[in-house]
Amino acid sequence: MSNVPVDLKYAKTHEWARVNDDGSVTVGISDSAQDQLGDMVFVEVPESGQTVSAGEACAVVESVKAASDVYAPVAGEIVEVNENLADSPETVNTDVYGEGWIFRMTATDKSALDTLMDAEAYESFLASESH
Amino acid sequence: MPFIPHTETDVRDMLDAIGASDIDQLFDEIPSSLRMSGLSAVPVGMAEQEINRLMHERADTDGRPLCFTGAGAYDHHIPAAVWEITTRGEFYTAYTPYQAEASQGTLQLLYEFQTMMAGLTAMDVSNTSLYDGASALAEAVLMAVRANRKSKSRRILMPTTVHPHYRKTAHTIVKNQGIELVDVPYCSAGGNTVPDSLRHFEGEDIAALVIQNPNFFGVIEEVDTLTEWAHQQGALVIASTNPVSLALLKPPGEWGGQGADIACGEGQPLGVPLAAGGPYFGFMCCKQALVRQMPGRIVGGTIDRDGREGYTLTLQAREQHIRRSRATSNICTNQGLLVTAATIHMALLGAEGLANVARACHANTRTLVDRLTDNACVKPLFNRPCFHETVLQFSLPLGDVLRPLYAHNLLPGYDLSKDYPELGDALLVCATETRTTADIELYAGHLNRIIDSQTAAGCPVQPKMA
Numbered sequence: 001m002s003n004v005p006v007d008l009k010y011a012k013t014h015e016w017a018r019v020n021d022d023g024s025v026t027v028g029i030s031d032s033a034q035d036q037l038g039d040m041v042f043v044e045v046p047e048s049g050q051t052v053s054a055g056e057a058c059a060v061v062e063s064v065k066a067a068s069d070v071y072a073p074v075a076g077e078i079v080e081v082n083e084n085l086a087d088s089p090e091t092v093n094t095d096v097y098g099e100g101w102i103f104r105m106t107a108t109d110k111s112a113l114d115t116l117m118d119a120e121a122y123e124s125f126l127a128s129e130s131h
Numbered sequence: 132m133p134f135i136p137h138t139e140t141d142v143r144d145m146l147d148a149i150g151a152s153d154i155d156q157l158f159d160e161i162p163s164s165l166r167m168s169g170l171s172a173v174p175v176g177m178a179e180q181e182i183n184r185l186m187h188e189r190a191d192t193d194g195r196p197l198c199f200t201g202a203g204a205y206d207h208h209i210p211a212a213v214w215e216i217t218t219r220g221e222f223y224t225a226y227t228p229y230q231a232e233a234s235q236g237t238l239q240l241l242y243e244f245q246t247m248m249a250g251l252t253a254m255d256v257s258n259t260s261l262y263d264g265a266s267a268l269a270e271a272v273l274m275a276v277r278a279n280r281k282s283k284s285r286r287i288l289m290p291t292t293v294h295p296h297y298r299k300t301a302h303t304i305v306k307n308q309g310i311e312l313v314d315v316p317y318c319s320a321g322g323n324t325v326p327d328s329l330r331h332f333e334g335e336d337i338a339a340l341v342i343q344n345p346n347f348f349g350v351i352e353e354v355d356t357l358t359e360w361a362h363q364q365g366a367l368v369i370a371s372t373n374p375v376s377l378a379l380l381k382p383p384g385e386w387g388g389q390g391a392d393i394a395c396g397e398g399q400p401l402g403v404p405l406a407a408g409g410p411y412f413g414f415m416c417c418k419q420a421l422v423r424q425m426p427g428r429i430v431g432g433t434i435d436r437d438g439r440e441g442y443t444l445t446l447q448a449r450e451q452h453i454r455r456s457r458a459t460s461n462i463c464t465n466q467g468l469l470v471t472a473a474t475i476h477m478a479l480l481g482a483e484g485l486a487n488v489a490r491a492c493h494a495n496t497r498t499l500v501d502r503l504t505d506n507a508c509v510k511p512l513f514n515r516p517c518f519h520e521t522v523l524q525f526s527l528p529l530g531d532v533l534r535p536l537y538a539h540n541l542l543p544g545y546d547l548s549k550d551y552p553e554l555g556d557a558l559l560v561c562a563t564e565t566r567t568t569a570d571i572e573l574y575a576g577h578l579n580r581i582i583d584s585q586t587a588a589g590c591p592v593q594p595k596m597a
Contacts, residue, residue, distance in 0.1 A: 067448035
């Protein structure tokens with residue numbers, strides 16, 4: 001059973017999004033996603049300052065098994081990227097909702113976050129996907 | 132088991148499973164205007180006896196001329212052992228081996244090829260080759276646009292001293308991807324790309340600068356200054372280079388303060404014979420930081436759980452079978468057999484041998500230029516140093532000189548008038564280590580006689596500069 005914290009929002013493409021105190025949004029991949037991908041060997045982070053549209057592929061996580069795109073959960077601008085992942089991509093496996101974050105962005109339209117799933121909805125989504 | 136594993140029953144079962152009536156139905160969505168109705172230009176098959184005869188007749192039309200033409204493909208000596216070993220059963224495949232458990236020998240050879248190329252170019256990593264020098268440059272352009280994430284322009288500075296065929300190939304491959312190749316003119320005195328001529332691009336968003344060295348005219352470019360300039364502009368540097376020249380010249384990895392970012396080129400001079408334009412192979416090396424943007428196969432070395440050395444394809448997440456449409460290239464294969472020959476060639480020559488070849492080529496080309504320019508109608512066109520190829524200017528119509536030389540079974544050089552009409556009667560000549568003093572004398576003798584016969588009074592003799 002994968003870990004799905006209740007304070008986060010989730011996308012169907014298995015990203016999590018955390019709304020920070022300053023209104024910015026931190027993004028990573030879900031525990032379920034890191035578990036399916038396996039040991040991370042490389043994370044390609046976006047450029048800070050890059051504008052992205054909702055659902056745009058803007059990062060790549062590469063594991064021993066596969067490489068997978070990471071999509072922006074909402075439209076906005078990338079304001080910070082996790083440079084530490086260059087040297088220790090395995091952080092995505094070991095601390096997926098903490099130090100394993102991938103980028104931080106500002107949302108053009110904050111209400112777009114409401115279109116994402118809450119923990120309960122994501123858990124049912126995971127359950128439906130596993131069938 | 133039949134060679135083609137799908138029997139009619141298999142095909143029928145598969146079609147039934149997906150509910151298609153026949154194979155044609157699978158292609159329904161492609162409009163008929165885009166479909167090939169047949170290969171009408173391909174003649175009917177021939178029996179072995181007939182094809183043998185045809186191929187012998189074709190082969191006999193090659194008069195094995197004495198070659199003073201380079202222009203991207205060079206007539207080098209290839210030790211007999213190279214192809215004797217390359218065509219052994221263990222190596223004789225054009226295909227890249229995927230199966231580490233069955234292909235350790237080939238994988239180790241490819242790993243050693245990469246090590247040699249990285250050493251020769253002074254770059255961090257090499258792939259196991261691409262199709263040829265021209266498509267390698269096109270791939271390098273695509274790679275630079277992906278890798279230079281600071282640049283949004285998709286503009287590449289492409290000096291006109293880069294091989295014209297390479298420029299055409301690059302244009303064909305990148306034009307529909309919104310990438311612009313911007314011509315940079317050359318200096319008419321030096322035949323090089325003058326760093327000052329780039330000044331008006333300063334402050335503009337440029338993804339990369341291409342530097343061919345030696346350039347198409349054989350001229351040595353000011354690689355350090357050009358590289359420094361590009362890096363100051365936030366542009367990457369793509370080196371296109373002749374691997375033999377790197378035995379003597381400063382390798383791309385050492386250009387300027389930080390070195391070129393990508394180095395590519397034509398591998399033909401390393402053990403691949405001239406054969407009607409190919410097959411040849413391209414090579415590509417880059418800085419470690421860019422390796423995940425590199426196209427092509429890469430072999431990695433590792434140790435197994437018993438501590439034994441082993442080799443396997445690595446970084447495959449760049450490739451088509453894993454990354455699909457977002458792969459670094461839709462060409463994810465290599466020229467395995469030619470790379471096998473090149474690796475054995477380099478191993479047999481060694482670093483010193485390759486440097487000797489490069490020195491002999493340079494010396495022979497200087498001798499050739501000296502002898503041909505003894506004729507007052509022939510002059511060196513550019514005043515900058517050359518490697519093993521250079522441009523001669525004729526003060527009489529070049530075509531009238533070349534035709535009789537061809538008739539003497541001589542390839543006198545590459546006529547530049549089509550690609551560079553502004554140069555007038557200009558000929559790109561090359562003498563590799565395979566040309567002897569007697570060969571050069573033969574060329575000079577024919578040339579002098581032909582020129583004399585065409586200029587009743589001969590050319591006005593001017594004293595040569597000391």
